[in-house]
Amino acid sequence: MKVTLYYFSGTGNTQLICNSMKEEFKKANYSVNLIPIENAKPNLLPQADIYGIAFPIAIHTTYPFVRRFIEALPLNEAHSIFALSTMAGTRTGLFNYFLNLQKKRNFQILGLKNIRMPNNYFPKQIIVEENEKRIERGIESAEKFAQDIITREIFKYKKDFLSRLFNPVGNSKWLWTLIKKMYNFKIIEDKCQICQICIKECPTKNFELIENQVLRKNNCELCLRCLALCPNNAIQVNKKSYVIYKRNREQLMANFKEKVILTSSVIDYEHR
Numbered sequence: 001m002k003v004t005l006y007y008f009s010g011t012g013n014t015q016l017i018c019n020s021m022k023e024e025f026k027k028a029n030y031s032v033n034l035i036p037i038e039n040a041k042p043n044l045l046p047q048a049d050i051y052g053i054a055f056p057i058a059i060h061t062t063y064p065f066v067r068r069f070i071e072a073l074p075l076n077e078a079h080s081i082f083a084l085s086t087m088a089g090t091r092t093g094l095f096n097y098f099l100n101l102q103k104k105r106n107f108q109i110l111g112l113k114n115i116r117m118p119n120n121y122f123p124k125q126i127i128v129e130e131n132e133k134r135i136e137r138g139i140e141s142a143e144k145f146a147q148d149i150i151t152r153e154i155f156k157y158k159k160d161f162l163s164r165l166f167n168p169v170g171n172s173k174w175l176w177t178l179i180k181k182m183y184n185f186k187i188i189e190d191k192c193q194i195c196q197i198c199i200k201e202c203p204t205k206n207f208e209l210i211e212n213q214v215l216r217k218n219n220c221e222l223c224l225r226c227l228a229l230c231p232n233n234a235i236q237v238n239k240k241s242y243v244i245y246k247r248n249r250e251q252l253m254a255n256f257k258e259k260v261i262l263t264s265s266v267i268d269y270e271h272r
């Protein structure tokens with residue numbers, strides 16, 4: 001069996017969960033192709049028996065560029081899919097979004113799963129023990145979810161009113177425009193060593209180097225990858241510095257070091 005698993009992870013949680021699922025699938029001799037969304041062209045769907053999509057929940061849905069990618073995938077009745085989200089607490093978004101998409105595309109859903117992980121949403125403080133527990137439980141859930149897909153445990157949808165209520169609001173353009181205005185990112189020149197990691201890794205290409213200075217454009221969708229990756233803590237938001245949970249950050253950095261850097265064009269995807 002071949003699994004293609006597309007994922008986006010801003011600060012490492014979703015990536016950790018996808019790695020755990022991959023290991024579980026491998027135990028059942030499934031081959032797994034993990035593809036970061038920002039490296040992929042949605043119209044070039046590789047041949048696979050099962051397609052997975054994984055992303056963080058953001059504002060009761062997910063980042064607009066992730067939604068644009070998912071909606072540009074040419075999925076139809078010939079495809080079996082599963083989807084998972086990681087989130088900090090409110091399990092809204094995923095279910096409603098995929099069930100609506102299924103109505104239009106008729107793909108088969110093998111499973112939908114929300115997995116609670118450490119909160120990366122501008123954390124005021126990091127409670128290591130609590131985060132470690134969430135990670136441990138999150139990995140267990142991911143392994144169980146992979147097993148359910150392998151054994152074709154029938155997916156049953158429990159009515160999720162929160163998801164139905166909040167998901168359409170979270171998908172609306174006006175809300176994202178408003179939320180983006182609430183957060184003022186600033187690069188602190190004295191701290192910035194112009195390493196260009198943010199320029200290379202931002203999925204919406206929101207940074208540019210002009211006259212030896214890193215500047216921000218207006219494409220940010222708040223995935224917080226730049227905060228997680230900046231080695232010098234040089235990016236402030238609303239005049240504060242935020243530290244993303246270190247275990248995730250190390251995991252994320254290790255992964256990025258292995259890869260040749262991204263060639264993102266995600267913001268160009270058309271809505272269908």
Ligand SMILES: Cc1cc2nc3c(=O)[nH]c(=O)nc-3n(C[C@H](O)[C@H](O)[C@H](O)COP(=O)(O)O)c2cc1C
Pocket residue numbers: 008009010011012013014015055056057058059060061086087088089090091092117118119120121122222223224248
């Ligand atoms: C802008 C933003 C919005 C978020 N909104 C939600 C939300 O509505 N509900 C929730 O449970 N978690 C929310 N979170 C938390 C993330 O979903 C969670 O920490 C996730 O595991 C991060 O995944 P990643 O490390 O793969 O990026 C939000 C995080 C960010 C950055």
Ligand code: SF4
Pocket residue numbers: 187191192193194195196197198199214229230231232233234235
């Ligand atoms: S990642 Fe940080 S240090 Fe590197 S260029 Fe960006 S802001 Fe500067």
Ligand code: SF4
Pocket residue numbers: 201202203204205206207219220221222223224225226227
């Ligand atoms: S600027 Fe930072 S937070 Fe905004 S989309 Fe790029 S990496 Fe994510």
